[in-house]
Amino acid sequence: MLSPNQIDEYRRKGFLVQERVFDEEEIRLIKAGAEQEFAEGGERVTVEADTDVPRGVHGCHLHAEAFGRLVRSRRLLPIAEQLLQDQVYVHQFKINAKRAFKGEVWEWHQDYTFWHHEDGMPEPRALTAAIFLDDVTEFNGPLTFVPGGHGGGEIDAEVEGDGWANTLTASLKYSIDIDTMRQLIARNGMAAPKGPRGSVLWFDANIPHASVPNISPVDRGLVLITYNSVENRIDLSRGTRPEWLAARDFTPLTAMHAASF
Incomplete structure (x- = not known):
């Protein structure tokens, strides 16, 4: 569980790093x-x-046993519940592979914009745990945040393209315009949390973030688990994306106490 100081840091900045959790x-x-998972291909x-x-x-996590255990890890799930002050389920699970010299940019955006407009999530009562699969440095495309930028709520986004498939492309369907980002950064600055592999980066649903290309010879892989409050379940009548992008099972998770994870 997080200490009061860690919780305060998360609330204030919108993100928190725990080193060497795994x-x-x-x-x-x-x-x-x-x-x-990458080798299997498919949609x-x-x-x-x-x-x-x-x-x-x-x-x-929907079909691989190891990842199904990971989302229920006693090192992740209790903290998600602590920060969201509720029982939770996994809204989304993804693995980002920013390969050495190949991984490209992710534009400035807020995750909640996607979850609200595409999936029908009522409120930003969600967060993401990002597990570092490699050492994250200033050179291999770390996630970059605007500290405290979540405090202003959802920001109007520029919309590019139609359909849910555009939520996965390099040119994101919902991105924050340059003028807005310039003002946010002038006021709050930027931060790129770094750390050794095995660390966990927690971040708020509304914090503006992006990442630059990986210009290094070192991969920067992340497992990103988005936990949502069970009281904040998505509106299935509004959702447009398939289950592997937006969960349909809202059963509260229970922590796993086995040795692995």
Whole structure:
């Protein structure tokens, strides 16, 4: 569980890093599972523009036992419940693979914009736990945040394209315009949390964030688990995306106490 100081930091900044939550053997197992997911291909896998280099894969916890255990980890689930002050379920699970010299930009955006407009999530009572599968440095495309930027709520976004498939492309369907970002950054600054593999980065549904290309010879892989309050379940009549992008099972998760994860 987080300390009061850690909770205060998360509330104030909109993000928090816990270093070395998972050990080397656990990260090796998670990475092996991730590579298997990428190798299977199919509609759940997206690639970098004009290449066959994997960019991400979604919904792995729905069929891979290891990832099903991971979302219920006693090192993740109790903290998600603590921060959201409620029981939770997994709204979305994805693995981002920002490959060495290949991983490209993610534009400035808020995750909640996608979850609200595409999935029918009523309120931003959700958060994401990002597990570092590699050491994250200033060179391999770390996530970059506007500290405290979540405090202003949802920001009007520029909309590009139609349909849910555009929510997965490099040119995001919902992005924050440059003038708005300039004002936010002038007021709040920027931060790019870094840390060793096995660390966990928690961040708020409304915090503006982006990432630059990976210009290094080192991969920057992330497992991103989005937990949502069970009281904030999505409106199925409004949702447009498939289950591997937006969950349909709102059963509260229970922590797993087995040795693995």
